[in-house]
Amino acid sequence: MAKSNSNEQGLTKKVWTLATTLAGQGIGFTDYITQLTYLLFLKMDDENVKLLDEESAIPEGYRWENLIELDGLDLIGQYENTLKILSEQDNLIGTIYTKAQNKIDKPVYLKKVITMINEEQWLIMDGDVKGAIYESILEKNGQDKKSGAGQYFTPRSLISAMVDVTRPQIGETVCDPACGTGGFLLAAYDYMKKQSQDKGKRDFLRNKALHGSDNTPLVVTLASMNLYLHGVGTDRSPIICQDSLEKEPDILVNVILANPPFGTRPSGSVDINRSDFYVETKNNQLNFLQHIMLSLKTGGRAAVVLPDNVLFEGGAGEVIRKKLLSEFNLHTILRLPTGIFYAQGVKANVLFFTKGSSTKDIWFYDYRTDIKHTLATNPMQRHHLDDFVSCYHAEDINARVETYNAEDNPNGRWRKYTCDEIITRDKTNLDLSWIKQGGDEVDYSLSELMDIIKEKSDNISKAVAELQKLMANIED
Numbered sequence: 001m002a003k004s005n006s007n008e009q010g011l012t013k014k015v016w017t018l019a020t021t022l023a024g025q026g027i028g029f030t031d032y033i034t035q036l037t038y039l040l041f042l043k044m045d046d047e048n049v050k051l052l053d054e055e056s057a058i059p060e061g062y063r064w065e066n067l068i069e070l071d072g073l074d075l076i077g078q079y080e081n082t083l084k085i086l087s088e089q090d091n092l093i094g095t096i097y098t099k100a101q102n103k104i105d106k107p108v109y110l111k112k113v114i115t116m117i118n119e120e121q122w123l124i125m126d127g128d129v130k131g132a133i134y135e136s137i138l139e140k141n142g143q144d145k146k147s148g149a150g151q152y153f154t155p156r157s158l159i160s161a162m163v164d165v166t167r168p169q170i171g172e173t174v175c176d177p178a179c180g181t182g183g184f185l186l187a188a189y190d191y192m193k194k195q196s197q198d199k200g201k202r203d204f205l206r207n208k209a210l211h212g213s214d215n216t217p218l219v220v221t222l223a224s225m226n227l228y229l230h231g232v233g234t235d236r237s238p239i240i241c242q243d244s245l246e247k248e249p250d251i252l253v254n255v256i257l258a259n260p261p262f263g264t265r266p267s268g269s270v271d272i273n274r275s276d277f278y279v280e281t282k283n284n285q286l287n288f289l290q291h292i293m294l295s296l297k298t299g300g301r302a303a304v305v306l307p308d309n310v311l312f313e314g315g316a317g318e319v320i321r322k323k324l325l326s327e328f329n330l331h332t333i334l335r336l337p338t339g340i341f342y343a344q345g346v347k348a349n350v351l352f353f354t355k356g357s358s359t360k361d362i363w364f365y366d367y368r369t370d371i372k373h374t375l376a377t378n379p380m381q382r383h384h385l386d387d388f389v390s391c392y393h394a395e396d397i398n399a400r401v402e403t404y405n406a407e408d409n410p411n412g413r414w415r416k417y418t419c420d421e422i423i424t425r426d427k428t429n430l431d432l433s434w435i436k437q438g439g440d441e442v443d444y445s446l447s448e449l450m451d452i453i454k455e456k457s458d459n460i461s462k463a464v465a466e467l468q469k470l471m472a473n474i475e476d
Contacts, residue, residue: 031103037225047123072107095224095237099217131230138181154259161385162303163187165394170195172254177244179212182223184257210238249295259305260288281316298356308347311430321428325359339373340380359419366413369435411435
């Protein structure tokens with residue numbers, strides 16, 4: 001195990017050192033990782049032919065062997081033709097190369113990436129090692145503020161805890177309608193694959209159990225490759241490139257694990273006009289919540305990361321919360337601290353609910369008040385959520401016991417509210433806190449302080465721009 005760990009670390013370092021070199025040439029980390037993915041798939045196909053004597057999945061004339069000997073503009077031309085042809089293929093190849101384009105236009109740097117990939121034998125690496133190398137590269141990319149890739153990356157410590165309490169079972173279907181780089185699907189796969197050695201069940205798990213979608217082509221490429229390197233979806237990728245909100249779900253599933261994008265819909269997106277939705281709204285998170293509620297089978301369960309506004313926003317928010325309480329069992333809300341996502345200052349929660357029975361009690365775990373995490377100096381790790389997982393009692397939620405007690409432990413983090421108590425609150429507001437704040441200062445690094453200042457400045461600029469627009473409309 002120590003040897004595979006050192007191989008993993010050495011190769012990750014090698015891959016990332018080259019990323020730094022290319023960044024100096026104006027090639028961003030995300031673009032580099034995407035090109036690395038395209039080339040790595042070709043190399044692994046080549047190894048499949050040479051080491052395992054299997055047929056190539058790549059059309060003749062567009063394989064690794066057709067690239068490796070070339071230099072200069074011939075190399076660029078061959079590579080760009082290869083991407084075009086492969087993006088037109090069906091099944092896994094077409095998904096990996098979704099809308100593929102070359103982003104390394106200098107032949108010498110493209111050759112550097114090809115040479116680095118060619119120096120390793122990827123197929124003989126254990127799937128967990130290959131996958132871990134790729135995951136660590138995706139995580140590093142998520143940490144790169146310039147790339148903006150952090151929006152596609154949920155902290156693995158949070159994913160792990162969500163999967164541990166949701167307990168997907170082999171034979172069940174699992175979906176993430178905004179899958180980013182595939183972290184939730186991969187964690188669910190790892191959790192389920194340990195449950196059975198039965199060939200039929202394991203084949204179902206690898207090829208039919210998982211379903212993911214994302215509307216960003218490069219993210220679909222990264223997610224598909226991430227799963228492929230872990231041995232999932234070797235014929236057909238479980239990831240598709242689509243906007244989940246545009247149409248009713250094609251299939252209903254047993255489990256949904258998701259961290260839908262926060263903020264407004266990207267400009268140019270199709271307007272949401274869904275007859276199956278409970279209420280019409282332009283709020284992206286509320287629409288994702290509705291989509292998830294409608295995508296579950298009866299008895300299906302969901303764990304979804306959502307921002308605070310979903311808990312208290314009036315109008316459409318209140319309609320959806322009432323539907324969630326009356327037709328679903330919204331049994332648990334985990335309140336998350338700031339400082340765990342790559343976007344600064346995000347206030348979010350995880351909502352856990354089951355379809356098909358109404359809510360009687362909602363259990364809140366406050367992992368926010370007086371919790372101080374920063375990405376640089378004190379990142380959230382899986383053990384930080386051990387107490388929540390223990391309190392949750394996934395094996396039998398009826399065995400739950402409050403740690404909150406008004407007299408003996410008013411700062412207990414685990415507290416139950418009845419549905420009747422919630423319904424009487426203005427707008428069915430679920431934004432609850434009861435722990436008295438201690439007010440400890442957070443020890444931010446200088447770069448984190450600069451990010452916070454910049455974000456606050458950007459928010460002020462946006463607010464001023466909106467006000468100017470409103471005033472201009474009034475004057476007109």
